[in-house]
Amino acid sequence: MKDSINFGTTKVSSLFRKLLMPTLLGMVSSALFVITDGIFVGRGLGSDALAAVNIVAPLFLINTGLGLMFGVGASVVASIHLSHGKPKTARINVTQAAIALSLVVLTFSMISVFWAADVARLLGSSERLLTPAVEYIYGAVPFFVFSSMLSAGMFYIRLDGSPRYAMMCNVVPALLNLIFDYLFIFVFGWGVIGAGIATSLGYIAGAGMVLCICSLWAAP
Incomplete structure (x- = not known):
């Protein structure tokens, strides 16, 4: 899975080329x-x-922002x-950040789901749009x-020297989201909540790929 990148010895120009695309x-x-x-x-x-x-999009932005904050x-x-030759300490820091991020996001998700209608109104939803907005919250926010x-895992994987695998962790979920969107909306007729579930399944697949490579780091 690694791309043979050594951040300690590889030239900056070469690192830039390998990481950019x-x-x-x-x-x-x-x-x-x-x-x-x-x-x-x-x-x-x-x-x-x-x-x-x-209307619900700001919730995604907040969630992504939290992931980027803890990831960076x-x-x-x-x-x-x-750089100081302490890989075990580095793994501990990443694990602590992942646990803290999970707790913060789970709290945020629970609040948003339990008070979905109030959150939708706070974001500017009219009564006409309230039902589909709440349905989308129910389909996407719990996940x-x-x-x-x-979002956070991308930084950890690149730090491990695997930018191409990090890229695939975004490409695969995006393709799955496209497929599930078509199935849930046009084939199964699940409506707005189906779109939310399709997005969630894509993210679950991406997170699974992140956890897969993280489990290899933990292996002796």
């Missing part, structure tokens, strides 16, 4: 989540459903320990912990 493609794939949902929801469910999805912070601290772990 996988990182860019991963970011583009991540953006496809939003684009895909917009296309399928707009086409299959209409303008009201699309508006409801956009932990990877910086871990890289310092790695936010997987999305945040995916």
Whole structure:
């Protein structure tokens, strides 16, 4: 899974070339989540459903921000320990960050789900859009912990010298989201909540890929 990148000995210019394209493609794939949902929801469910999805979008931004915050912070601290020849301490820092992130996001998700209608109104939902907005919250928000772990995990995996695997952790979920969006909206007719579940399943797959490589780090 590793791309044979040694951050301690490889030239900066070479590191830049090896990290640039996988990182860019991963970011583009991540953006496809939003684009895909917009296309399928707009086409299959209409303008009201699309508006409801956009109303809930700030919750995704907050969740992604939490993942980036813990991911960047932990990877910086871990890289310092790695440069000092302390890989065990680096793994402990990453584990602590992952646990803290999970607790914060789970709390955020529980609040958003239990008071879904109030949260939707706070985000600007009208009574007309309230039902689809709440449905989308029910379909997507309970699984936010997987999305945040995916966001944070990208930094840990790149730090391990595996930017191409990190890219695939974004590409695979984006493709799965596209497939599930089509199935749940057009084939099964699950509506807005189906779009939320499709997005969640994509994030679950990505988080599973992150946990897979993390389990290899923990192996003796």
